[in-house]
Amino acid sequence: MTPTLTGVRLQLHVQPRASRTESAGLHGDALKIRLAAPPVDGAANDALLRWLARALKLPARDVVLTAGDSSCRKVVVVEGVTVAAVVESLGAPIEADSARG
Secondary structure, three states, rough: EEEOOOOEEEEEEEOOOOOOEEEEEEEOOEEEEEOOOOOOHHHHHHHHHHHHHHOOOOHHEEEEEEEEOOOOOOEEEOOOHHHHHHHHOOOOOOOHHHOOO
């Protein structure tokens, strides 16, 4: 998690076809997200962005996939939120670099 001027940039490791959608701690330097959606025709990406927006109580337009469209490693930029709010909403552990800014 990296703070930006207007929000947070999230490094994610996404596991599609999980039994349920949830935050699952850290996977290396990325927040692991288990998704119930399959990785077919962008369904997992759409489900990820909708779930993040709902979990963070933000409009969908504020959650944007910026890298990793067809990879399990993704970068998502979330506008209008702080690192602390992400930690609280997703139960995400804070890395040392995340607390800065």
